[in-house]
Amino acid sequence: MAQYTRASGFVGLITLQNPPVNALSAVVRQAIVDTVKIALSDPKVKSVVICGQNGNFCGGADIKEFGGEMTGPPLIPMIHAIEAANKPMVAAIEGNALGGGLELALGCHYRIAHSKARLGLPEVTLGLLPAAGGSQRLPRLIGVPDALDLITTGRIVTAAEALRLGIVDQVTEHNTVDAAVKFALSVAGQPLDARRISTFPCPRPPDSDALFEEAMRKVRGSARGAMAPVACVQAVRAAATLPYERGMEREKELMATLFTSGQARALQYVFFAQRAVGRWSMPSGAGWDTSKPRPVNKAAVIGLGTMGRGITVALAQTGLSVVAIETQEKQLMEAKQAVTSMLERGAKRRGAAPALDRISYSRNIQAVADVDLVIEAVFEDMALKLEVFRQLSAFCKPGTLLCTNTSALDVDELARGTPNPELVVGMHFFAPAHVMKLLEVVYGKRSSPQAVATAMQLGKKMGKASVAVGNCRGFVGNRMLRLYVEQAFFLLEEGATPELVDGALEEFGFPMGVFRMSDLSGLDVGWRTRKAAGQAQPGEASGQSARIRNGSRYSPIGDLVCEQGRFGQKTGRGWYQYDKPGSRVARSDPWLHSFLEQYRARHGLVARSIDRQEVLERCLYALVNEGFRILEDGIAAGPEDIDVIYVFGYGWPGHRGGPMFYASTVGLPKVLERLEHYHQAHPDVPDLQPCGLLRRLVASGSPPVHRWREVIKKLHSQL
Ligand SMILES: CCC/C=C/C(=O)SCCNC(=O)CCNC(=O)[C@H](O)C(C)(C)COP(=O)([O-])OP(=O)([O-])OC[C@H]1O[C@@H](n2cnc3c(N)ncnc32)[C@H](O)[C@@H]1OP(=O)([O-])[O-]
Secondary structure: OEEEEEEOOOEEEEEEOOOOOOOEOHHHHHHHHHHHHHHHHOOOOOEEEEEEHHHOOEOOEOHHHHHOOOOOOOHHHHHHHHHHOOOOEEEEEOOEEEOHHHHHHHHOOEEEEEOOOEEEOHHHHHOOOOOOOHHHHHHHHHOHHHHHHHHHHOOOEEHHHHHHHOOOOEEEOOOHHHHHHHHHHHOOOOOOHHHOHHHOOOOOOOOHHHHHHHHHHHHHHHHOOOOHHHHHHHHHHHHHHOOHHHHHHHHHHHHHHHHOOOHHHHHHHHHHHHHHOOOOEOOOOOEOOOOOOOOOOEEEEEOOOHHHHHHHHHHHHHOOEEEEEOOOHHHHHHHHHHHHHHHHHHHHHHOOOOOHHHEEEEOOHHHHOOOOEEEEOOOOOHHHHHHHHHHHHHHOOOOOEEEEOOOOOOHHHHHHOOOOHHHEEEEEEOOOOOOOOEEEEEEOOOOOHHHHHHHHHHHHHOOOEEEEEEOOOOOOHHHHHHHHHHHHHHHHHHOOOHHHHHHHHHHHOOOOOHHHHHHHHOHHHHHHHHHHOOOOOOOOOOOHHHHEEOOEEOOOHHHHHHHOOOOEHHHOEOOOEOOOOOOOOOEOOHHHHHHHHHHHHHOOOOOOOOOHHHHHHHHHHHHHHHHHHHHHHOOOOOHHHHHHHHHHHOOOOHHHOOHHHHHHHHOHHHHHHHHHHHHHHOOOOHHHOOOHHHHHHHHOOOOOHHHHHHHHHHHHHHO
C-alpha cells in the first residue's frame, strides 16, 4: 500500500509501503493512484513527494505477479497521471530505484537521490524490457548511447553516476525525504512543461543508424539467443525515431512478445532460484534459519596459484583483512605483484581505492594464528592438502574454520585428518575466483551447520551465488559435467566432429561448446585426473577392451589427443588449431578430422550421420539425468540449487533457466522417453539409464519444478 501524509504544511508525502523492496504490486499501484488523486485535489498541497518506507524507494514491478492474471491499475497510465500533474511531483530516492521503480521516478518532474542510492532498469535480466515508458523516457532524458548501455545490460548505477548522466537532479548525503520536501517547496508553483520527459525530443546522435546497428551486433553476439536484449535495442530505436505515443505502442508490442516467450519465465525462475538457494538446508534438517554464522574479520589464503590469488582479491574486496601465504619466496613475490595489479584494475573500474593494505603476505604458515577462517588453495593433491590441514590444526586458534578450495577431492577424508572435523567445509570457487559468481559450499558428514552458515555468509558477502551441496565426487557441477563431456566424446566416436557438437551447444546458448571450452581450460587437466584414476592408459590399443573401463563404455579419444601434446589453446593445438600458442581464435583442424577417421577405422567404428538434435539430447539429457540422481542422493536440496550452479558457474544460458528447469519445459515424459531410447541404443553406458526420481516424477504427473521438493522429500522419508 502507500501512506499519505502532509509535510511542512504544503507538501503531500506519498510513502510506498510493501516490504521488503516496496515492489509495485496491484495494491501498491491502486494506493498510488488514490493518494496522487488526494494530493492533487487538496488545495493546500503545492507539491508532492513520493518516497519508499524503510530507506528503500522501489524495487520495481512485483515479479511474483507476472505469472498470474493482471489485476489493479496498470503502471503506464498511473505514471502518465503523475507526469501530467499540475503540481511538482518529486521522487525521493533512497536505497533502490529499479525497473518500474525508476520508471515511476522518471514520471516525476524531479528526482532527488541519496548518495548511497542505486538506480537502474534491470528488466533485461528478467527477460523483459522497461515497458512502463522507461525505454522511451530514459533516452529522451540522457541520450541514446547511455540509455542503450543501461537498458540493454540492466547495469545498476550509483547516485553519483546517475547525477552525471542526468537521471537525477540532486544528490544528498542527508535525509533524502527532508531534502526532497525542501526542494518540492522551492519549486512549488513553477511551470512544469519543461519537466515532462515524455514531451522531450529524443536527442538523435548524428550517426544513429550505425549506432543502432553496432548495438544490435553487440547484443546479438553476447545474448546467445536471448530475446530481451534485442528487444531493448529495438525499443530504444523506437524512442529515437518515432513520436512518443508511437514509441510507447512499439514498447508495448515488444513487451507482449517477451512476456509470452518462455525466456522471461526462465529468467524470473532464475531470479527466485538465486534467492531460494540462500535458504539452504542439510540432510539433518539444520539450515539457514537455525544456524548462526560466526563472525569473520580476518581470513588466510594458503597457496597463491591462480585460484589462491583470485580468492585473496575477492576477500580483500569484501573488506576482510587477509593473510596470503605461499611458502616459496619467488612464487610469493609473483603472487603479490599479480594480486596488486588485479586489485588496482578492479578499483579503477569501480572508481574506488584498491584494498592493498588489507593484505599481508607471508611465507610462514604460522601467520594463520589469529585468523577466523582459512581457505586452503594448494595443488589438488590429497596428501599435500592433508599435510596443510595438519599444520593448520596445530597453528590456528581454536574454532578457526578450515575451508578447502577443491573441485573434486573428498572433503570427509580431509576432515578426518583434523582433530575438529566439524570445522571443515569445502569452498569450491570457479576461476577466476574474483570474477566468477558461483561458489559451491560443500558440507561433509561431520561439518557443523555453523561452519556451513559461516561459509555461506562469507560467499554472500563476496557477492557470490553460494550454494550448499553435499560431498561426493565432483560435487554437483563437475559430477554432472562429466556425463555431458563423456557424451560429446562418444559422439565423436560415432561420426560427429568437434565443430558439429560445439555448434549445436553454442546455438542452444552456451558461450562455448564442450571442445572449445576444453581447449580454453586445457585438455591436460582432465587427462591427469583420468591417469590418476587408472582410466587413461598409454598407447594406441585397439579393439573392444580399449574402450571399456569397469564394464562401461569409455572413450580414450581425449587421452590420445593429449599424447600428441595437444593441450588446447596454450599449446596452439587441441580439438582445434590456433595461430600460435595462447591465441583464442579456434580454427578447424584437418589433422583432427583425419585422426578421428583413423581412430574409428582402428576400432571398427562406422561413422554415421548425427544431427544437432541428437547432440543436444545426448549431452543435455545425460547431464539432467545426473542432476536427478544428485537430487535423489540428497547432494543438492532442490532443483534450484542445481540450476543456479549451472547458470552462474557453467555458462548454461539463463534464458533457458538451468538444466532442471529446462527439463521441466521440455516435458519430463519426453526426457524420460529419450533417455530410455538412448540407453537402449547404448546399453554399455549405464549412466544413460533414467534415474528413479525422474521416473517417479513422471509417474506422479510431472509436477512443475517448484513442486519437485515435495516428491523428493517423500522419497527420502521412505528410504
Ligand atoms: C510493465 C512492467 C515494467 C516493469 C518491470 C519491472 O519493474 S521488473 C522488476 C525490476 N526490478 C528488479 O529487477 C529488481 C529485483 N530485485 C533486486 O534486484 C533485489 O531484490 C534488490 C536489489 C531490490 C534488493 O536486494 P536484497 O539483497 O536486499 O534483497 P533480495 O534480493 O534478497 O530480495 C528480498 C526479497 O524481495 C523479493 N523481491 C525483490 N525484488 C522483487 C520484486 N521486484 N518483485 C517481487 N519480489 C521481489 C525477493 O524475491 C526476496 O524475497 P524472499 O526470497 O525474501 O521471499
